[in-house]
Amino acid sequence: MDNTLWAHLAFVLVYFSFGWWLSIKTDKFAWIDVFWVSSFVPLVIHSFFSVGTWPQVILHIMYLAWSCRLSLLLLARVYGKGEDSRYVRLRNHWGNKASLYFYFLFIAEGVLVLLLLIPIYLVSQSLHIELDFWNLLAAILFMIFLMGESLADWQRNRFAKTHSGQKKVCRSGLWKYSRHPNYFFEILIWYTFALYNFGLSRNLLSFLPAIVMHLLIWKVTGVPPSRQQSLESRGEAYRQYMKTTNELIPWPPKEI
Numbered sequence: 001m002d003n004t005l006w007a008h009l010a011f012v013l014v015y016f017s018f019g020w021w022l023s024i025k026t027d028k029f030a031w032i033d034v035f036w037v038s039s040f041v042p043l044v045i046h047s048f049f050s051v052g053t054w055p056q057v058i059l060h061i062m063y064l065a066w067s068c069r070l071s072l073l074l075l076a077r078v079y080g081k082g083e084d085s086r087y088v089r090l091r092n093h094w095g096n097k098a099s100l101y102f103y104f105l106f107i108a109e110g111v112l113v114l115l116l117l118i119p120i121y122l123v124s125q126s127l128h129i130e131l132d133f134w135n136l137l138a139a140i141l142f143m144i145f146l147m148g149e150s151l152a153d154w155q156r157n158r159f160a161k162t163h164s165g166q167k168k169v170c171r172s173g174l175w176k177y178s179r180h181p182n183y184f185f186e187i188l189i190w191y192t193f194a195l196y197n198f199g200l201s202r203n204l205l206s207f208l209p210a211i212v213m214h215l216l217i218w219k220v221t222g223v224p225p226s227r228q229q230s231l232e233s234r235g236e237a238y239r240q241y242m243k244t245t246n247e248l249i250p251w252p253p254k255e256i
Contacts, residue, residue: 004050004121005114008043012110015039020106029091029102030084034074036109040067043113047120053129059196062142063120066189069146073153085232086225116190116209119197126200134199142192148174149185156182167234169241177250179241183222184248187214223247 019035040063048060078084083091091098155173163170174181190210197206217223230238244253 004047004124007046008114008117009111011043011046012039012113013107015042016106016110017103020103023102023106024099028078028083029087030078032087032102032106032109033084034071034078035106036113037067037074038071039110039113040064040117041071043117044120047117047124051124055128055131055135055200056123056126058131058135058139059119059123059193059200062139062193062196063117065146069150085229112212115212118209119193119206122201122203122206123197128200132199135196138192138196138199142189142196145185145188145192149182149189152181152185167237169230169234169237171241171245174250176253177246179245179247180223180226181250183217183226184250186222187217187248190214218248
């Protein structure tokens with residue numbers, strides 16, 4: 001395991017350094033999102049070859065399914081489009097040192113990936129060779145939540161294409177019941193990774209990545225910048241949306 005961690009650390013340093021270089025060359029730091037989520041694929045595949053039981057293999061497949069879907073979604077969102085407003089604000093805030101600080105941000109996200117792979121590292125060491133109730137429950141919930149997140153992303157993209165250039169808020173489908181249904185399902189997906197691994201290792205450390213992602217999405221990198229961007233682009237329409245619709249957990253909208 002020590003050799004695996006060192007190999008993975010070396011990979012993320014090289015991979016994210018290349019991502020930073022590409023961002024400099026294309027003048028678009030939104031590439032960091034693509035590099036972050038896509039970095040899981042080679043790391044999980046590398047770990048995949050060190051396991052030999054179906055309970056171990058299934059968690060690797062879950063990670064790969066999540067990473068591949070989101071990588072393609074983010075690649076389509078970033079490629080051929082302008083800079084994300086989140087990174088425009090960071091550029092303005094950091095000024096002349098923006099390129100250097102972005103490099104530190106790239107490397108920090110690479111290190112974060114290793115922390116989020118704790119369930120993979122733990123399950124790779126597990127001697128448990130039979131699926132139990134917790135494994136099956138986690139795998140089933142994972143498929144449900146992945147489909148939920150995929151549906152939310154599809155509904156938002158369809159709405160964006162239909163109402164391009166208009167200051168309208170998507171209130172159809174899952175977005176009628178939550179302002180961030182995609183983030184809601186994303187958080188739940190990370191808890192399925194934790195639950196699945198806990199079923200094999202009985203190690204509470206399995207839940208650390210899920211808790212970290214929950215806090216990051218809810219308080220740092222997910223909901224807050226998305227809310228700010230929506231307020232800037234949609235103004236009063238989004239303020240009304242905030243009054244009637246839950247932030248994360250889907251729930252029937254309020255009447256005002």
